[in-house]
Amino acid sequence: MGDLLTIRDLRLEAGNRSEPVVIIKGLDLDLDRGEVLGLVGESGAGKSSAGLATMGYVRDGVRFAGGSVVFDGTELVGLARGRLRRLHGKRIAYVAQSAAASFNPAKKLIDQYSEGPRLHRVRSRKEAERDAVALYRQMQLPDPEEIGFRYPHQVSGGQLQRAMTAMAMSCRPDLIIFDEPTTALDVTTQIEVLGAIRDIVEDYDSAAIYISHDLAVVSQMADRICVMKDGEEVETAPTRQMLDHPRQDYTRSLWSVRSFRRPEAEEAEETALIRCRTLSASYGAVPVLRGLDFAFPQGRTTAVVGESGSGKSTLARVLAGLLPPSEGEVFWRGEPMEMRLSKRRGDMLRNVQMIYQSADTSLNPRHTIREILRRPVRKFSGRRGDDLRARIDELMDLVDLDRAFLDRKPGELSGGQKQRVGIARALAAEPEFVICDEVTSALDQLVAEGILRLLVALQKDLGLTFMFITHDLAVVEAIAHEVIVLKNGRIVEQGSRDAIFKHAREDYTKRLLASVPQMDPDWLDDARRREAELRAREGDTA
Amino acid sequence: MGTLLKSAPPSAIFGLVVLVAVALTGIFAPLIAPYGETEVVGGAYQPWSAAHLLGTDNLGRDMLSRMIFGARNTVGLALLTTALAFSFGAMLGMLAALKGGWLDEVMSRMVDVLMAVPALILALMLLAIVGPSIPNMIGVIAVIYVAPVYRLARAAAMNVVDLDFVEAARLRGERTPWLLWREILPNIWSTLIAEFGVRFCFVFLFIAALSFLGIGIQPPTADWGAMVKENATLISFGDITPLIPAAAIALLTVAINLIVDWMLHRASGLKS
Numbered sequence: 144m145g146d147l148l149t150i151r152d153l154r155l156e157a158g159n160r161s162e163p164v165v166i167i168k169g170l171d172l173d174l175d176r177g178e179v180l181g182l183v184g185e186s187g188a189g190k191s192s193a194g195l196a197t198m199g200y201v202r203d204g205v206r207f208a209g210g211s212v213v214f215d216g217t218e219l220v221g222l223a224r225g226r227l228r229r230l231h232g233k234r235i236a237y238v239a240q241s242a243a244a245s246f247n248p249a250k251k252l253i254d255q256y257s258e259g260p261r262l263h264r265v266r267s268r269k270e271a272e273r274d275a276v277a278l279y280r281q282m283q284l285p286d287p288e289e290i291g292f293r294y295p296h297q298v299s300g301g302q303l304q305r306a307m308t309a310m311a312m313s314c315r316p317d318l319i320i321f322d323e324p325t326t327a328l329d330v331t332t333q334i335e336v337l338g339a340i341r342d343i344v345e346d347y348d349s350a351a352i353y354i355s356h357d358l359a360v361v362s363q364m365a366d367r368i369c370v371m372k373d374g375e376e377v378e379t380a381p382t383r384q385m386l387d388h389p390r391q392d393y394t395r396s397l398w399s400v401r402s403f404r405r406p407e408a409e410e411a412e413e414t415a416l417i418r419c420r421t422l423s424a425s426y427g428a429v430p431v432l433r434g435l436d437f438a439f440p441q442g443r444t445t446a447v448v449g450e451s452g453s454g455k456s457t458l459a460r461v462l463a464g465l466l467p468p469s470e471g472e473v474f475w476r477g478e479p480m481e482m483r484l485s486k487r488r489g490d491m492l493r494n495v496q497m498i499y500q501s502a503d504t505s506l507n508p509r510h511t512i513r514e515i516l517r518r519p520v521r522k523f524s525g526r527r528g529d530d531l532r533a534r535i536d537e538l539m540d541l542v543d544l545d546r547a548f549l550d551r552k553p554g555e556l557s558g559g560q561k562q563r564v565g566i567a568r569a570l571a572a573e574p575e576f577v578i579c580d581e582v583t584s585a586l587d588q589l590v591a592e593g594i595l596r597l598l599v600a601l602q603k604d605l606g607l608t609f610m611f612i613t614h615d616l617a618v619v620e621a622i623a624h625e626v627i628v629l630k631n632g633r634i635v636e637q638g639s640r641d642a643i644f645k646h647a648r649e650d651y652t653k654r655l656l657a658s659v660p661q662m663d664p665d666w667l668d669d670a671r672r673r674e675a676e677l678r679a680r681e682g683d684t685a
Numbered sequence: 686m687g688t689l690l691k692s693a694p695p696s697a698i699f700g701l702v703v704l705v706a707v708a709l710t711g712i713f714a715p716l717i718a719p720y721g722e723t724e725v726v727g728g729a730y731q732p733w734s735a736a737h738l739l740g741t742d743n744l745g746r747d748m749l750s751r752m753i754f755g756a757r758n759t760v761g762l763a764l765l766t767t768a769l770a771f772s773f774g775a776m777l778g779m780l781a782a783l784k785g786g787w788l789d790e791v792m793s794r795m796v797d798v799l800m801a802v803p804a805l806i807l808a809l810m811l812l813a814i815v816g817p818s819i820p821n822m823i824g825v826i827a828v829i830y831v832a833p834v835y836r837l838a839r840a841a842a843m844n845v846v847d848l849d850f851v852e853a854a855r856l857r858g859e860r861t862p863w864l865l866w867r868e869i870l871p872n873i874w875s876t877l878i879a880e881f882g883v884r885f886c887f888v889f890l891f892i893a894a895l896s897f898l899g900i901g902i903q904p905p906t907a908d909w910g911a912m913v914k915e916n917a918t919l920i921s922f923g924d925i926t927p928l929i930p931a932a933a934i935a936l937l938t939v940a941i942n943l944i945v946d947w948m949l950h951r952a953s954g955l956k957s
Contacts, residue, residue: 463856484855492858505849509871518867519857572857 145173147317147350148197153210155192155201155374166192166205167374176317177348181365181382183358183397185587186558189374190354194320197352198235199227215317233263236311240323242303246295252306253291259313271313278309281346282339301332305339312343319344319351325360329450329614330658331674337363338671356587358397359660362386363667370394382664396589398662403592405444405599405622416441416576416608417462417480422471424461431457433632434471439576439625444602444609446619446640448655449629455612458629459578462610463497493523496569500581502561506553512564513549519571538567542597559590566597570605578610583618595622616659620644628652650677693947700943707937711757718750723905730919733926740926743915748926751907755930758902759909760937762823763889767881769827770888774834775877779865781835782842792835799832808895817900826891830884837880841873875948882945886938893934909934 150172156163167189174180182190195201199212199219212219214235219227231237236259239245247255257271266274272291279287282305295303304324311319324340325333341364344351353364361368368385370377370393378391389395415438424432431454439445447455460466462473464484473480475494481487499505506515516535520526526534539546542563553561562582569577579598583591599622601607613619619626619640626643628635628651636649647653657673660666693701710717719738720726724746731741739748781789799807811825845851846869854868893910895901902908904915909930916927 465852465855484858487858492856495856497853497856499849499853501849505853507850507868507872509874510867518854522857568853 145175145178147176147178147215148172148174149211149213150197151211151213153193153196153212154208155189155196155205156208157205163208165208165374167196169210170371170374170376172197172369172376174318174350174352176350178367179344179351179353179365181361181368182352182354182371183356183361183368184371184377185356185589187373188371190356190371191322193371194322194352194354195237197318197320198231198237200231229263232259232316233265233314234316235318235320236314236316237320238304238307238311238322238324240326242307242324243295243300243327245307246303248295251292251294252298252310256291256306256310256313259310263314265314274313275309278312278343279306281343282306282309283335284309299332301328301336304328304336308336308340308343312347312349315347315349317350319349321351321353321364323355326355326357330616330660331450331654333360333660334658334667334670334674337667340364341667357660358588359662359666362662362664363660370397386662386664403595403621413440413443414476415439415474416476418474418477420472420474422458422461422468422473424457424466424468426457426466430469431632432461432468435632435634437627437634437637439608439610441575441608442602442606443624444598444611444622445625445627446611446613446623447627447629448613448616448619449635450614450655452631453629454632455614455629456580457632459497459580459610459612462576463495463578493572494575495578496572496574496576497578497580498562498565498569498582501585502553502558502565505565506561506568508553511550511552512556515553515564515568516549516571519568523572534571538571541570541601542567557590558586559593562586562590562594563597566594566601570601574607576608576610578612580612581614582611584613584615591618598622616656628655650681653677696943697947700940700947703936703940704944707756707760707940710753711760714753714757718747718753720747720750722746722751722754722907724750730916730924732924739929742912743918746905748912748916748929751912752909752930752933754907755909755912756933758906759889759892759896759934762819762902763885763892766823766826766892767830767885767888769823770830770834770884771877771881773827774831775838775870775873776865777831778835778838778840779842779869779873780861782839782846783861783864783869789839793839796832796835799829800836804829804891805894808891809898809900812895812900817903819902819906822892822895822901826888826895830888834877834880834884838873838877841876842869845869845872879945879949882941882948886941889938890934 150170153167153170154165155167156165158164170193172180182193184190192202192205197212197214199222201207207220210220214230246252253272253275256275257268260266260271260274261268275291276287279290284290284302284305290298290302290306298306308324321340325336328336337360353361355361362382365382367379367381369379370391372393377393378389385394389398418438420436422432422435423430435458447458449455457466461468461482464482464487467482473482481491513535516538517531520531520534524534535549536546539549544560544563544567548556548560553564556564583594586594595618598609602609611619611623623640625637626640627637628643628649630651636643636647636652643652644656647656654674654677657670725744726747727737727741727745729741729743729745731737731745733740737747737749739752742748742751777792781792807829808825812821815821815825851864851868854864892901893908896908896910897914899914902911904911912930913927919927
């Protein structure tokens, strides 16, 4: 029995009553006051539904099929809406993944902050605003006196997420649910937000449920971790014990994901497939890339890393021909390369292909997988009839997808399967150079690992050259041969993977490397200390 | 198709029944109608009787027969006009969203000008210039209704053109027609269909209004709007006959909207 929250045999269902889709099948959870519980699992494991259910709330179309949720002596399942509303926000608060989507864009932060306390008659408007400033300060937001009077679009993503956490704290709830609060943030911002959340939860001795697919992050925050799969608990244990001695195979597989490494390549003679000289590009008058010199060696993976806004995606657009460079030259096997898409012909169109971050938007939802693959195959290879069908089947085999998927639409596939279709579509053109734009960042770790393995295998078999854009340095370490570090449109550092990861010269690179969450509960403290030191040093030199 | 109909709510079934009945009436008008469309069969304003179920109109033509032929003229013309407006409006709207730049700017401003003038006044003016005939009327109304369709198609397509699959198609060198018809259109189809239903009603009422004003479908062709006007005098004698074509207009409008509501509901359900 938890002394704050006790969940017994919780079951959630969706769909019609005769053939329900089971979302959670019998979950037991206990939570004491002041305790932080981590919920970990792949997407579809039921973590978010479980988090909402602890508030006595289910999404539209979902219903309680049994079990009980007792919060501080009150049964929440089947509790009248009015009584639930009195608990929500006041005693149980919720912090959603995307703060940008959860704030009302038309109201100032502080007005939204004071809504909860006023509604629950905890504080008057004046008191709430004073309180907001105090909490903003505690969350280490810059300019705490003033920041509340800005609109959500006027502050950065990391600041917004902290403002949202402060808002959840406004009534000093007994329990806060955090649903992937840092997933959408850069690694360096993530550290600040994680640190601020952990401090404030400790200071007010709130209990919390921290939901994430990222084990390394959860292990920083939680006292105890519960691993979920397919709506069931796999195992629960105190954080350190869970990390050191996982009992279940599934848990161990979650751990081992990050240990994937590309097999060492034999030293081959390196020729540059693409070479750029003083490449610059701008959107209108805003310069985004400023004089880049680099090369992509043939048959290798070159990772381009940097925070958002560093120009990674712009570089991809330039090479794809979508944004003509304002200056500089690009050579393809030593020959000048046509940089305007409309001027590119046959082979050049074929040779450069792209795989996108979001598989949801990169496949036309109204076409079947067969139609999606047929077009590029026909266009680039001129195959017809049986030949065409055979090639499409072959592509599905290449990306390890069942041919039965060919007649389905993207909406019926999972995220990882859609990403495989995206890869198959790029391969349909038989390209030499493939731009991978954050291809794994929208996927769960297990699925992402599968995609990385696939890409490495394809590279070996087909001799592909990859440009791999990512902000996830764990992925870079796993598959890159070469690394380019970008910041504000300039190259900070470039070199082989080992040179960058073992002997980084620049502070910026070191900071990026240190920001990757590790499977070590002490990592966050170390990282924050290092960050503070680097800041202080920058302050000295500036 | 069978399962589709089974899943339809009663309101949509009602709409479908009305629509099919009107369509059949229009198609088989010469077979169903007891008298000819313009045939004078008796005295003016005769009351309802066994020979003339709905009586006769101001010139002594059979009211029921004219109602039946009116279905063909009014609904048929409205359908043709709406289809024209949609073909051009949707194509130009998608093109503007895809190309952007000056093309978008020029077309959008032209559409703004069209929309700045009240539709009925614009139609009266244009028809006064080109002269009231059926082809002219179809052309004028189609031009007027291209504007709202263009804006809708452009707005809907704007949400699609920036998606990665359109970029992927561009990267493999697809030309504009492919991008419009294969990548964008299927994704805004449900929006357009829903709008088609609503616009069809507007066009239908617009034609009726123009006919009522005397510059729409010209006599002696039967048309529901004109029939209200021709027999309006009867209202003062407490006869409801002139309200029957008006009721037919109302019924068809409601029926189409019920179907559109159902289709919209289905489209949104399929998306999630």
